[in-house]
Amino acid sequence: MVLPKVVQICLLGVSSTMIKSTTLTNERCSGREANPTRSAEIAKVLLTEILRGQFRVGERLPSERDLAARFQSGRxxxxxxxxxxxxxxxxxxxxxxxxxxxxxxxxIAVLGPLLALDEKPDPLLVDQFLETFSVLTQLSGRRAITVMSIDQQHALVVRLEAMISALAQKKFVHDELRTFLESLGEISNNLVVRLIGNDLKTQLFERMVFKGRQTDLDEESHLRLLKGLKNGIEKSDGDLLSLSLEEYFQELRLGVFQLLRSENVGKKELL
Amino acid sequence: MVLPKVVQICLLGVSSTMIKSTTLTNERCSGREANPTRSAEIAKVLLTEILRGQFRVGERLPSERDLAARFQSGRxxxxxxxxxxxxxxxxxxxxxxxxxxxxxxxxIAVLGPLLALDEKPDPLLVDQFLETFSVLTQLSGRRAITVMSIDQQHALVVRLEAMISALAQKKFVHDELRTFLESLGEISNNLVVRLIGNDLKTQLFERMVFKGRQTDLDEESHLRLLKGLKNGIEKSDGDLLSLSLEEYFQELRLGVFQLLRSENVGKKELL
DNA sequence: TATTCCATATTGGTATTACCAAATTGGCCC
DNA sequence: GGGCCAATTTGGTAATACCAATATGGAATA
Known part of the structure; x- marks a missing residue:
């Protein structure tokens, strides 16, 4: 585990591959959207200008006719x-x-463009993002424990044991973990949390991709998480499960934050 | 406190007056938006039809030209x-x-239209909404405690004491409580949570208004909350503060859920 | 019969023009 | 200087036309 590898953030329904440098998806990054519409292009440019603070709050935007002339498009x-x-x-x-x-x-839909505003995302904003995702994931987990059936409980434990075994063999379990947390979300069946997760996922996915170096704490923290999850689910102990998730996200946040800070040259202020 | 009165739900930035029957704001309810644009009207109608399940997933919507003809509008x-x-x-x-x-x-922006779909909102959906808001509020509170200054701490305690006194005199403290929780959000300074709160607030506000009967547990539960908040802030104890909020929301959810259930004639299924 | 392929019709994407209503603006009058 | 009114600007909408991408259905093929 000394070699650099991809660090994945496993969230409710989000699996974001974190990279050192962020790249916008307006490139050929994502297969789809190779042919963005004119209105989408215009919206993107204007959105960026607004988020960069090129207009004061309360100030008037150029008229539609002026903008049409500027972008050489129709109104x-x-x-x-x-x-x-x-x-x-x-x-x-x-x-x-x-x-x-x-x-x-x-x-909340501005979060993605906001994260993608600079070459590298704002560490504080990413940290807040992860902190928020942490509590929502914990909520999903707690709720899942209270409503899951015996069969579901058994299936979840089996999957966790498989991941623990895989981890012992130095295998990656990020995808499995992400799927597992997604399952907790499915079982908990909280539409509000799911919708929020959808938005956060969309914002994170469509706008940026991270890469990161492997941090040393990955293997052991993952193992702690998996064992904690297994314990909590077996005992139907929501507090235990929640605590495991919280500690995992805590370490993840710390790692990501330091990573982003260390390589940030021009840090911008957070609104 | 036996007389029926308005029950307010105090959330991060949300003060929703809960009523027995919900009403859409397309009436003259909210002062603004007396003159909705044509496109907004069309969007509203189509959105309602979609949410009501009048189209199957994957099905094609009528063409823009057909819709234009149907609504007697331009494309x-x-x-x-x-x-x-x-x-x-x-x-x-x-x-x-x-x-x-x-x-x-x-x-998440569909939450509002979804809640306003029927004459009365889905109790389960409202419950999920409150549950989610609960954990986000707790997060704000915990964060606020860790970052607040001495002056802020003192000011918060003073406000809580004022509310406790007011409550002892049988006065309403709902607005003050809402403002107080908003302050916690301001202090915590988590933009992600704030943006989520904005969306939830918008969805709840623009689409529906509740009224409700006073429940008996209101006064004592409010008092418990206020004292718990005061204790937590004075001791800078995030767990204590979070627990107080959790218990308060727990009681609130129970009351609202039973209220909505009891008067719901035709309950619709939750997706 | 099932599949593939292609011409045609349909549909969204955009530009252009025109007109209306509401808000802004600037000058006039008090 | 302050308030009032008209001309201008601006958004809201409709109608038309054209293009490119997709969907559709029938013919040719295996």
């Missing part, structure tokens, strides 16, 4: 782009002009 | 409406047609 495309940004609650469109609103009052 | 308005629904990830628009996706894969 229709510009209107669709503005409509999308309005749905993020970053602007407010009214007859007379569109005005900028505060990022702090916007939608 | 532009229809396109904007579809673009908005696509942002909810409820449909996928491609040349050839727009296809329905699963609600379970959509955005």
């Amino acid at each position: 229709g495309a510009v209107r669709e782009a503005l409509s999308q940004i309005e749905q993020l609650r970053l602007i407010e469109i009214n007859p007379g002009g569109a005005r900028i609103k505060s990022i702090r009052d916007s939608s | 532009g308005a229809v396109r904007e409406a579809l673009s908005q629904i696509e942002q909810l990830r409820l449909i996928e628009i491609n040349p050839g047609g727009a296809r329905i996706k699963s609600i379970r894969d959509s955005s």
Whole structure:
């Protein structure tokens, strides 16, 4: 485990491969979206400018006709782009002009563009992201324990034991772990948490990809997590399971934070 | 405290007045939005039809031209409406047609329309909503304790003591409590949680309003909460504070759930 | 009969033009 | 200087036209 390898963050429904440098998916990164629409392009450019603070809060955006001229497009495309940004609650469109609103009052959907704003994501923001994901995952786990059937309980334990064995053989278990946590989400059956997870996943996936070096604590922390999960599920002990997840995410956050900080040259301020 | 009164749910940034019957805001309920745009109207109608399951997953939506004819509008308005629904990830628009996706894969922004779908909101969904809000509020509280200054700590305690006094005089403290929890969110300064809260707030506010009867446990549970918060903040004990919030939300969830269940005639299934 | 392939019709994506209503703006009047 | 009114700007919508990508259905093929 000394060789550098990919560090995966296993979340509710999120498996993000963390890399040293982040790259936007507007490249040929993701197979789909090779042919973005004009309105999507315009929305992306305007969104970036807004998030970079090139407009003051309350300030008016250029008129649709001006924007159409600037992007050499029709007003229709510009209107669709503005409509999308309005749905993020970053602007407010009214007859007379569109005005900028505060990022702090916007939608969670701006998280992705915000993370992808700079070459490297803001360590603090990533940390907050992981912290939030941690508590939601814990909620899923607790809830799953209270509602799962005997069969489900048994199946989960079997999967955990398989992962523990695999880990003992120095195999990667990240995908299995991610799937396992997804299963907890399925069993817990909390639509609200699932929808939030969908948004966070979308934001993280569509915008950025991480790579990271292997940290030394990976193997042992994973083993602790797996054993804790197994214990908690076998005993139907929500506190135990939750604690295991919390400790795991705690270590993960620390590792990712230090990784991002250490290689960040120009750190930007967090809103 | 025997008289019926409004029961307020105090959340991170959400103060929702819960009523027996829910009402959509398309009436003159909220002062703003008295003049909804055509595209917004179309989006609302289509969104409702989709959420009601009038289209199967994978099925094709009528073409933009057909929809334009149906709503007696131009294609532009229809396109904007579809673009908005696509942002909810409820449909996928491609040349050839727009296809329905699963609600379970959509955005958190569908929560509001989902809650407002029937005359009365789904008790299970509301319960999940409150459960989720509970853990996020607890996270805010824990975080706030770790980062707050001495001055902030003192100010928070003073406000809590004021609320405790007010409660002893049978006064309503719901607004103050809501503001207090908002302050915890401000201090904790977790943008991710804040953005999620924004979305949940928007969904709850813009779509529905609750009224409810006063439950007997309100006064004592509020008092327990206030004292627990005071204790936790004074001792900088995150566990204590979190536990107080958890217990409060637990009682709140139970009360709201029973209230909604008892008066629900036709309960609909949860996805 | 089942499969593959291709021409055709359908559909979304965009640009253009025009008109209306609401908000902004600037100048005028008090 | 402050308030009022008209001209301008701006968003909201409709209608039309054209292109490219997809879907569709029938014909040719195995």
